[in-house]
Amino acid sequence: xxxxxxxxxxxxxxxxxVGAGFSGTLLAINLLEQDDVEVLLIERDRRRMGAGVAYxxxxxxxxxxxxxxxxxxxxxxxxxxxxxxxxRGLGCDKAxxxxxxxxxxxxxxxxxxxxxxxxxxxxxxxxxLDIAEHGGKVTLGLVNGGLIEADKVALAIGNLPPHDHPxxxxxxxxxxxxxxxxxxxPLGEGLKPDQTVLVVGTGLTAVDVVLRLVSSGFEGRIxxxxxxxxxxxxxxxxxxxxxxxLAKPAPELSDLVRWARTAAQQGDWRLxxxxxxxxxxxxxxxxxxxxxxxxLRHLRPFWDVHRHRLAPAVADRIDALIAERRLxxxxxxxxxxxxxxxxxxxxxxxxxxxxxxxxxxARIVNCTGPQGDLLRATxxxxxxxxxxGLIRPDALRLGLxxxxxxxxxxxxxxxxEHILAIGPxxxxxxxxxVAVPDIRxxxxxxxxxxxxxHWTGGEGL
Numbered sequence: 259x260x261x262x263x264x265x266x267x268x269x270x271x272x273x274x275x276v277g278a279g280f281s282g283t284l285l286a287i288n289l290l291e292q293d294d295v296e297v298l299l300i301e302r303d304r305r306r307m308g309a310g311v312a313y314x315x316x317x318x319x320x321x322x323x324x325x326x327x328x329x330x331x332x333x334x335x336x337x338x339x340x341x342x343x344x345x346r347g348l349g350c351d352k353a354x355x356x357x358x359x360x361x362x363x364x365x366x367x368x369x370x371x372x373x374x375x376x377x378x379x380x381x382x383x384x385x386x387l388d389i390a391e392h393g394g395k396v397t398l399g400l401v402n403g404g405l406i407e408a409d410k411v412a413l414a415i416g417n418l419p420p421h422d423h424p425x426x427x428x429x430x431x432x433x434x435x436x437x438x439x440x441x442x443x444p445l446g447e448g449l450k451p452d453q454t455v456l457v458v459g460t461g462l463t464a465v466d467v468v469l470r471l472v473s474s475g476f477e478g479r480i481x482x483x484x485x486x487x488x489x490x491x492x493x494x495x496x497x498x499x500x501x502x503x504l505a506k507p508a509p510e511l512s513d514l515v516r517w518a519r520t521a522a523q524q525g526d527w528r529l530x531x532x533x534x535x536x537x538x539x540x541x542x543x544x545x546x547x548x549x550x551x552x553x554l555r556h557l558r559p560f561w562d563v564h565r566h567r568l569a570p571a572v573a574d575r576i577d578a579l580i581a582e583r584r585l586x587x588x589x590x591x592x593x594x595x596x597x598x599x600x601x602x603x604x605x606x607x608x609x610x611x612x613x614x615x616x617x618x619x620a621r622i623v624n625c626t627g628p629q630g631d632l633l634r635a636t637x638x639x640x641x642x643x644x645x646x647g648l649i650r651p652d653a654l655r656l657g658l659x660x661x662x663x664x665x666x667x668x669x670x671x672x673x674x675e676h677i678l679a680i681g682p683x684x685x686x687x688x689x690x691x692v693a694v695p696d697i698r699x700x701x702x703x704x705x706x707x708x709x710x711x712h713w714t715g716g717e718g719l
Contacts, residue, residue, distance in 0.1 A: 270378070271709055274298040274398055274408035276386050276639070279310020281681030281697050282414030283368050284331055288705035290375045295709055297378065298406060300398070302385035308368040310416055311441055313361035319469040321569040322360055323462065325493070326353045329360060329694050331367055333702045339363060352495055354569035382406075386639050389648065389677060396676045410708055413658070413666065413679040417628030418635050423458055426622060429595035435602050437623045440467050446474035449620055453478045456604055456617065459625035460484040460587055462566055465576060467625050468585060472575075480585045481617065482625070486609065487589025488563045491528075492573035498525070500532045507534065511545040511553050515560070531564050535690070542689035547653045550689075554654060566693075590615075595622070630657035630683055648674065652686025660687050664704055680704055 273289055275282045278301035286297045301307045306314050322329060327350055330338040340350035342363050348355065372379050388399035389411060398406040419439045426436060437445060445467060449455065455471060457464045460482045468480055482489070508517040514534070522530040534541075542550065553561075568576070579585035589609035596603045604617040632640055632651040643649045647669035652659040658666055658679045665673040680701055682692045690696050 270294045270296045271410070272296045272298065272408045273708060274300060274396070274406055274411045275414055276300050276389075276398070276411065277310075277414035277416055277681075278307045278368075278381070279414065279416045279681075280312060280364065280694070281310075281416065281701060282412070283308050283310075283364055284698060285412055285414060285680055285701040285705060286379060287331070287367065287371045288701050289708065290371055290379055292705060292709045295378065296380075298380050298382055298408060300382045300384060300386055300400075300406075302383075302401075304383050307381065307383075308365035309361035313357050313364060315357050315361075315466070317466075317470055317473055318356055318358065319473055319572070319575065320357045320466055321354045321572050322357055323354070323490075323493075323567055323569055323572075324694060326350045326355050331364065331694075331698060333698045342366075354493070354571065388642055389639075391648075391674060391676050394676075408676075410676050410678065412664075412704070412708075413677065413683070414681050415637070415640070415679075415683060417682050418630055418632075418637065418640075419628070420459075420463075420624050420626045421629050421631065421634055422624065423592055423626070425592045426458070426595055426624070429597065429602070431595065431597055431602065431622065435597055435621055437621065440470075440623050440625060444474070445621075445623060446471050446476040449476050449478060451477040453601070453620035454618065455480050456602075456619040456622045457482040457625045458484070458592070458622060459627060460487055460489045461562060461625070461627055462490055462568075463627045464625040465490065465568065465572065467623050468579065469572070469575060472579065472584075477584075478620075479583075480579070481588055481619070482585065483588045483590055483592070483606065484559075485589065485591060486559050487587050488559050489576070489587055490563045490566060490568050492570055493567045494526065494528060495570065497529055500529055502536045503533045504536055506537060506541060506544070508541075511541050511549050512557070514541060515557055527564065528567070535695070538690045539688050539696075543687075550654055628682065630685060631655045632658065648677065654686055656686040657683035658686070660684050662687070663707060664700075678704065678708075 271294060273295060275286055275297065278299050282299060286299045289295045289297050326343060327340055330336050332338050343350045385401040386398050387401055390397050396408050396411045398411060422438055440463065455478065457467055457480060464482045471480060508514045518530050590606045592604060592606045593614055594605040601618055601620045602622060604619055605614050606617060607614045632644060633655065635641060649666045650659050650669050660666055660679050661673040664678040664680065666677050666679050667673050681697060685691050691700055
């Protein structure tokens, strides 16, 4: 497809969005609600158009880990998703619906935008391989050889695939024994009921993989392992309404945990964690790189399992598998793996112990979760932009380095004039930008900035 320079009479701002997952789709819809904007939404995988990886799962056991009432795609229309559910005879109040249902909601919302805005929105089924700024414009080179010219480009590339554990990478395991990306294919194929699967990681991705293995018919044993062995906690129904904290409750980021422990003594800890949602980005922004690094090194695992919780039905499934001894969580470090004729010997050291143990497994699945280290990226566009110096990693290598307005920062420290980024890859600047409530605020504000419209304030929780 060749979309070259525009006719001189065109006055609309043309914005190209690279990636049509949740962040890219939402930005497109928000932009179209502004006057005089043309949007080009580019996605290399048509199957994920409008939903991305997170909401493309067809597994009915994969539920949202946020109640439906807080999953509207629009910051200024909090009831939008609930209205969509009600129109289809589905409940919303305190409901945790399937991710497949939410993916359908996003695709239909995108479809309605296409009908409403007509030719102002173009979906382009292709892959961007190159981006260049010149003459106050941006040119994007596509895999098929076409070129697109735009006034602005927004990178909505989502998370990078998980990195291989160093010991596993050294082991040189074949795909029969090792699944490096749990979202790229089947997990339980060829497994027998008396075999064991090792899941590396104990967070939300690990929970998803455990449920996929069980739903695919695997009847064997699953061992989920991470350095601390922490697993996500559950949501609890019937709690009192959250009272948002709107000012910094602690002087430093590291003091936040101490404050939270004290505050939680007065009620359920979930209310305490949820109450600081409005100010976590502010506290992150006020901390320097050293303090952020200490938080990530010492507190992030505990933050994640308390902050990103499981739907009650999912937590019940996990508890039942543990009770049946089909699932066990372990805290330890993998030191070496070696493939044999019938599987893999995993040598690991339990946390707090000096003597290693051996675990024989039929397959290892990498569930360390999405990553953001650009320097380890295999994505062709990311590698090309890095090589050209148009982008650079943030100080903690959580994602893209950006300025406060979302412009990517080049290797020489200058913000790009026309290239921006949104979504999880901006977590180095914002930290809390992986959940729907945070991303919808980000894209709403960015859409208005891109067309110089007056920004309207965000929401609470």
